[in-house]
Amino acid sequence: MATATNKMLGHLGDSVERLEDPPLVTGKGRFVGDINFPHQLHMRIVRSPYAHGKIKSVDTSEAKAHPGVVAVWTTDDIEDVPPIDFREGSNPTLALFRQYALARELVRYVGDPVAAVFAEDPYTAEDASELVVLDVEPLPALIRADDPPQDFKGQATTEAAVVEQGYGDLEEAFSSAYKVVEIEAKVGRHTGVPMECRGAIGRYDASRDVLEMYGAAKVPHRNRDTLCRMLNRPASGVHLFEGHTGGGFGIRGELYPEDVLVCVAAMRLGRPVKWIEDRQEHLMAANHSRQQIHKIRAAVEEDGNILALDDELYLDQGGYIRTHGTRVANMTTGTLPGPYRIPVYRSICHFRLTNKTPAATYRSPGRCESTFVRERLMDEIATELDLDPVAVRRRNLIALEEMPWHRDLDVLGDSVEHDPGDYAGLLDQGLEQMHWDELQKELAQRRDNGEMVGVGLSMFFEKSGLGPSDGAKIFVDGTGHIEVVTGGASLGQGFETAMAQICAEDLGTDYRRIRVVHGQTNRIDYGVGAHASRATVLTGTAVSKTAQAVRAKALEMAAELLQTTPDALDITDGVIHSKDNPSGPSLTLGEVAEALAPTSPSRGDRTPYLAGEEWFNIDHQTYPYGHHIAVVKVDGETGEVEIEKYFIAYDIGRSINPMMIEGQLVGGLAQGIGGALYEEFTYSEAGDPQSVTFADYLIPTLHEIPNPEILLTEDFPSIRTPLGIKGAGEAGITGALAAVAAAIDDAIGIPGAIRETPISPQRLKKILSERA
Amino acid sequence: MSERKDIALTINGADYEVSVDPRWTLADVIRDHCGQTGTHLGCEHGICGACTVLVDDVPMRSCLMFGVQADGKKIRTVEGLADGEEYHPLQKAFMENHALQCGYCTPGFLMLATGILEAEPDISDEDLNDVLSSNLCRCTGYANIVKAVRAARDEMKAAG
Amino acid sequence: MKPAAFEYHAPTTVDEAVALLAEHAPNDGRILAGGQSLVPTMAFRLARPTHLIDINNVGELGKISIEGETLRIGATVRHAQFHTPVCDGVLGQLLTDVVAHIAHYPIRQRGTFCGSVAHSDPASEWCMVSATLDATMVAQSSSGERLIPAAEFFETVMTTTLNEDELLREVRIPVLSDDTVYGFEEFNRRAGDFAISMTLVTYRLEGGKIADPHIGVGGAEDRPRRISEAEAVLTGQTPSDEIFRAAADAAAAAIDPMEDHATNAQYRRDLTATLVRRALEKAAS
């Protein structure tokens, strides 16, 4: 579309600098902590120090009497506020397990909010919070999901749900197997831990009867809807605003107890209420994730062909069920077969409450866990059949000719329909780039010289672009500046730049002239936000469609003014000109916008404004794919693992800004390595959390993170979206646990040694000493 | 509440007089009482480095100092890095090398890097890695941060 | 995570500082040095001193000097001052090698040597250096000065024999002879973290035999100390892989490792054996 002479920037596929960056490198960002309102109060939460117990009393009198304190609430003060509901709407079978904004009758994890203190400043609020006296009768804590379930409020057990998915005849497949290969694999408890803690400000404008919440993120529209349901308010009277957000990774931006509290308090106390989470709270209050124990077996033929998989898993949900319901269980059981054929399959997830911080989605939910389990199993199959691990994978990969491949599984209400991709072909490219055969030889040689070095491979498919639909609005003003209004959200992944590039491509303008609005519920009624790698796929396509409509309108108006036909015209750098004679008569987009103004005589009976709104519906999610290769070195004496080399291959379909996609992959990988080797929420037998500081929850520094090589291909644009885009937010993390584990096995020469993450030096040392 | 102390400090060349509660951290004083919110808090216990500022040109964790201790000191924060409209070479390098995603850790990294490059303009790649491992970033995986700081170092050196 | 309230004092002389300390110590008044350990503890409200006596404005405490055969390190000498050798010879280089392992660059700009020693985290590098090299602590109170040998200083986790009204005014470390060799090793999971175990070893050779060996271990036990059982293995021996291994095993056997939720005793013991051996190898090379 662009001509060689134009200097406009930001076409699809260009690694342009981000629109987001200038305020962020100059200290002008507006994160929630940076926002203040006159007369605001500061909220501090009093949290349960008990993992499980019956609340006998909460004495707030001393705290209330503390100078500077305006109010102290317990659950009795907000009796009318229902528990926090599910994002997808009410769900009677799970309703019992929801969390109240302030604990009612029971506390169920250390960190469970019990009281809220509202004071003039954060220091005073914290002082007063220490004066709240909590009388709790402790109950036994349940800290393992595979221990027998306990009673839950006399109405159910802590096994809140059993999620089962599958297809085909298991019994037959297993009875005809050459061999049954079985493993147990555990993924540790870890989570997103963005660098910015959570925060929220509630503000109520009584003059307009509008409740506002600042500090929203990820899914502001969905959270508005839930708040409306809970507080019985119309959508027009609740607005959520997303500012800058210091990372999200799936956990930031869900509707949490504190969000509800600032809103209710703002209305009842008549003053803005600000809450900023501290790091210690964050590590015990924001969603945890991942922790699962799988027992899985495969029915295999002699050549490694898998006839069936049978999986049973225990998901450690923590104290309550939060906004996601059983989403992680659904995604785990729905994606476990990965890129392989797997003719017969069953997975049963025991979705169980324990007395830990509630869990939910974290970047690549369900896939990161199931990829670890499945790929560990693939390696075990290779070991037991004495086959090459790569060969076993190849034997089972869905072939290009078989695509699109339908699987009778449900992932978030959508059946799994692999869109075309050459899984084996990408593997070939990856192995070639990594000089696989030479690498094997070189590592073998080093092992002969006494080093513990090894390589591991993991393959996966991802999912992105969860539907069903999204819309976008575009408005061009008289100066030719363009505003794109979306219901998307941005937690740092470059959403504004991506949307601007898409819009620029269709509208023939420089991406820097485009302002992208996201996360403002008062600007657009609907929005999918940013989760499940859907922003670029879904919102991006809606933006593209809208930009095309606006382009058509601009050309049609311009054609009349320039006395030609629309198809004789093109737009370059915001100027509409004749295709044949680019330097001939022309109009700027701004001029056309003026011509379409409500009062403009040239408008005729066209709808006013150079503007548009279009929607995009997607029938199935898209399924990008890739693999990870890790090369590690183990210090056999200390148990330390050093990642010498890392490689990620990924087919993105079509990339909008490769620099940003690589950024997503590298950043995801850092979190993957964190999960593989460092990060873990551990608990004492009594249910006390042991990882509530950054000295205990080990986020890797740059010393621990390799600089990976990346092979980003665009071989198979998605057939589900006109632009061919697939998501990229999660692929950096999905294969990491499995690849690192496999590499360690190889390095220490003990196949199947690593069945649990994170692989701490102590755990590895123990494995090595037991073997010695 | 304890007795307030009157202090005077400069932030990016501007003078501030603040009556502080001694327990207010320097970070809180800079952010909440001087209105310079570019300095961020990521942990308030010294590990993440998001709060890094220059105190008399030396990078320090502003969450681990009390504001009262900055009396008479010269503080530099991310807001003072650019020279008017002109970006600092580090700011430019961060944008060019995609060294930020959410940008929350960015001010801390920029001030840490500014401090070290001013003190040791010839710092080796390896020593630079050691210094940059002081701060945490959850988004970028660090590779581009390292690239950006090296690029800025080379550019600043070339510019003399 | 906002500290609890306290009264702030900023003396400018040692006399003033110890007078304030004498007055307020009985009500949990404390010295504020670099604040790199105290402030985080206060942020978690695990410490809530009622008075802080900030010694950063006491000019006379910032001195570092060689007097005779001793290096004297004043109470406000920062970690970063050791980034380049503070004195000629082996000791200066040793301290420079060690300091790179303490926390991170910005923390080293503010944290102090004496603050580390007073704080007495079992995994503090300076505490281990002090124990290994037989440092002397100079404790000053309003009633006078007291010299405490390192072997009598560290009691247990974050507990020393310093009295609550005493300022650790100075740490004195004997200068190492030019023929002293040393090796330092530590292990942690992440750059800049406190060590799970660490060791410093020094010795000299007299006629090819090991003389005056010092083997200090930190991080593994509740306090850093010299491990005489391991030193005894070395004395009078010719350096060799076998003798280093034997000394390392003796050290590992002699210690009583701490356990915490992340690390068990067995791991710390094994690790200590590895580190001591590697440090001895490093010293010999």
Ligand SMILES: Cc1cc2nc3c(=O)[nH]c(=O)nc-3n(C[C@H](O)[C@H](O)[C@H](O)COP(=O)(O)OP(=O)(O)OC[C@H]3O[C@@H](n4cnc5c(N)ncnc54)[C@H](O)[C@@H]3O)c2cc1C
């Ligand atoms: C992220 C992080 C990582 C760290 N990693 C390490 C590490 O790997 N190794 C390590 O050794 N340290 C580490 N530290 C701690 C750091 O080195 C501190 O600087 C040091 O432990 C304490 O010195 P300070 O001057 O900051 O003392 P402060 O924090 O000011 O004081 C600590 C305690 O000692 C008392 N005190 C201080 N000075 C005196 C004195 N002169 N007389 C009497 N009492 C005194 C104080 O009252 C207080 O109780 C780390 C700190 C952080 C934040």
Ligand code: FES
């Ligand atoms: S906020 Fe200061 S180091 Fe994290």
Ligand code: FES
């Ligand atoms: S860019 Fe988000 S934490 Fe660094």
